[in-house]
Amino acid sequence: MNKETIGSNAGLIWAALENGALSVKAVKKATKLKEADLNLALGWLAREDKVVFSEVEGEVVVSLA
Numbered sequence: 001m002n003k004e005t006i007g008s009n010a011g012l013i014w015a016a017l018e019n020g021a022l023s024v025k026a027v028k029k030a031t032k033l034k035e036a037d038l039n040l041a042l043g044w045l046a047r048e049d050k051v052v053f054s055e056v057e058g059e060v061v062v063s064l065a
Helices: 003-017 024-031 035-047
Strands: 051-056 059-064
Touching: 003 024, 003 035, 003 059, 024 035, 024 059, 035 051
Parallel strands: none
Antiparallel strands: 051 059
């Protein structure tokens, strides 16, 4: 996996989150990314302070910062 692919996947996640916060499971379903690819892209966005994580009823929720 190269940085370009991770960046493209981060863009897919960003687009999915533009309408509001989603659970990580919902982001995975919306983007159709494999779990490893999803995690790499979420890490990329988190490192750049583009997303915020929280826990709601035991489920991890991600939203745009």
